[in-house]
Amino acid sequence: MQRLRVAGISGRGLVVALPYLWLLLFFVVPFVIVLKISFSDVDLAIPPYKPLLEWVGKNSVAIKVNFNNYAFLFTDSLYLHAFANSLKVAFLSTLMCLFIGYPMAYGIARARPALRNVLLLLVILPFWTSLLLRVYAWIGLLKANGVINNVLMSLGIIHEPLTMLYTPFAMYVGIVYSYLPFLILPLYANLEKMDWQLLEAAEDLGCRPWQAFYKITLPLSRNGILAGSMLVFIPAVGEFVIPALLGGPNSLMIGRVLWDEFFSNRAWPVASAVAILLLILLVPFMMWYQSVQARETAGSR
């Protein structure tokens, strides 16, 4: 496409300048500020942190970089435990999403086109309804006098209600439930592009269906699996709502820790430090996701 010059300024520049500057100001700069505040002290003021730069005398400025917050996080086992637990929960949830979601994505991709659209619609529909409300639905199902217990008790399968709510079990159910569409959609997009004749060729050459799946479909859908997994794993690590509503005291997730530090303890510097550490933890995965996406689009061009 040709370069357009309007009053000497490249037209292209104008087009991308607006979103670029917006994101620079409202996405990137905030992270710098979080970094800065993670190095400052708590203060009984509004805002509740000491400024980073302080005027000392007339012509000099002192920067106080306080590593206390980080030291605190590393020494208090609560935080380390929360980070570790978050990773574990996110990882296991991703696996569970894969086990449930892969067959679904596969089945939809192989369905007749008319049916396929309907099925996709049914997958997308929950995604468009509020996460909050869907998680709430599980409260109603899992609590002591909730639907599941009532049904099981009335069928005589159990005699006392099962404790499901406010346990790690409930949290896993909630996360898998909420993030399942996020795995199915990119995986479906990848599977849909597959040349199904490859499987027919494989079977023609003597491969059994399960082998064909393992040797051909699975490797070819690798990018879809990775993309979908990242879309589940990365946000799940920092998930707040589900642990807050369904999880109990012994399933501490880092998202909840950050929230509590911020809102309950008013410890903004500590919360910022938590955020920075979480970010550092997730950046490698985000970059991996970016590279998978780039490979996927390059492969389809």
Add this chain to the structure above:
Amino acid sequence: MTSSAGGVVKPQPWSDPSARPYVEVERISKSFGDFKAVNDVSLKVYQGEIFCLLGASGCGKTTLLRMLGGFETPTSGRILIDGEDMTGVPPYERPVNMMFQSYALFPHMTVAQNVAFGLKQDRLRKPEIQERVATMLDLVKMSDFAKRKPHQLSGGQRQRVALARSLVKRPKLLLLDEPLGALDRKLREHTQFELIGLQHKLGVTFIVVTHDQEEAMTLASRIGVMNHGEIAQAGTPSEIYEFPSSKFVADFVGSVNMFEGKLIEDEPDYVRIGSPELGATIYVSHGISAPPEAIVWVAVRPEKIFMSTAVPPEGTDNVVRGTVQDIAYLGDLSIYLVKLPTGKVVRVTQPNTSRHAEAIGWDQQVYLSWDATSPVVVTR
């Protein structure tokens, strides 16, 4: 005066040194990173011509066309249209229009709106636009489809609309990118002649890009054969076919038998070439320009080879003996692959002039010969 299939009954302007070219490509090159798509190409196209750029995919013909249209900027060189330097001019400011390979009809507009689009950009008055659109649709026989949308049309119909849209602005130059590629064979033939008729009527200069030789030979007043970003040869269809300037051109256009050999005798009015491949000497009744002992290639077209079961008379030049290895019967002609004692396979075509002719069969011993004027000797 020539009346060629190019449809333009005019003297050949390209052989007139004082004629001014309408489109002039001066030493154009285009590189994409390290890859040189077009390499130092120079061309002159004259008004009213249908000039075809012919080549395989990747030879640079489409890139050259796009530079003429303004969609790519040349890395070096100049483009002049009607005497004006148009090298850096964007497409919306050139008096050039293009017909795209995919037709690129605007799907959300009707046929009439598509054709009117270019005129609207020129800010013509509504009545004039309507009139010109109607005339043009009439010319391409699509008047009944004015209110339809592209997705409701067949391939051939879309092609006509694309043509109408690109001609309605009466451009000085029309660029066509594989215009007949998407049509089936019968439609293609029919449309080829329609295209020529239309061009003749409107007097627009055409530059066509195609990989189809038959298309180029039918449409063009002149052909530019391209290879690896360069023009291998430019000339009329018969020049290209009968007087190829290189092995590549000889081989690319039509089929050819190529015999490698060395000059034995080199005289101004004849040459004799010894060819181990052929297993005989070739006598060519015109002189060539080559250093002594040079390796040359003799190109003989399949239709110019005589084949018979009878032994040719004593003293005939250019005779070899062979065995018929394969026959392909195509209805109007037959292709014979004849294996020589040296191992070389020669391709011979013969028209099936009689319905009951004594057919030459497989494994038959035949004699091949050709006239001394038939071969073309190429030195590269």
Add this chain to the structure above:
Amino acid sequence: MNYRSSFFILTCIGMGFAFLYIPILSMAVFSFNASKLVTVWDGAHSPTLKWYYSLLNNEEILDAAWISLKVALINASGSVILGTLAGFGLARFRQFRGRFTLNAMTTAPLVMPEVITGLSLLLLFVALEQLIGWPAGRGITTMTIAHMTFSMAYVTVIVNSRLASFDTALEEAAMDLGARPVKVFFVITLPIIFPAILSGWLLAFTLSWDDLVISSFTSGPGSSTLPMVVFSKVRLGVSPEINVLATLTLGVVGAVIVGVSLWMARRAKLDAV
């Protein structure tokens, strides 16, 4: 292609969809339950619409819904503009300074945990307020800015991918016929990719309407959104009015999605370019 799927696959699909829908449907069913305990069916007085009346008269919820609506509308419209510009730039301009950064900035929000985005934006607003006096306190403005920041990333991805499968010959043909690039965008490109932009708008609207975490961080007194109100109620346990809200939401979302899908299916022929 053989469309028959194995029994195994069919079972998986069936169970998967059951898993997805049973919770939602159970919520809907119990919205008609007269009992305040929600999940204990009160056969004597149910089904009833009393909680529906109650919800639609609940001032707190209605006010919050109104605020959510305002924010979502402004957010959707603003994000579509920003996202379309970014998506167009990334799809059409092969090289420009800052391309890598723009690409990174528009894909990171898709996976970033909301607590991080929310916290960082709040700290930005606080710092800005200290520095230049704007924004004065947190409220609808700051929430809208925050929402637009992450919504535009989604719109960018949608527009970018739509443009990638768009035949550039159409744009070139328009330029060839005399239209300048800006005109080509508005007269040719935009009308053809309109369904993608519409999906982007709907997505941005929904993301904003449903957002809890970022809104909590960036809102101020008196600007509680619907999710924030729902969250505070739901922390205390089940509430029949929330069931009603869920059912109504599902109904509206379902109707809109089905409607838009049908409309897009009819337009599908144009989408073939």
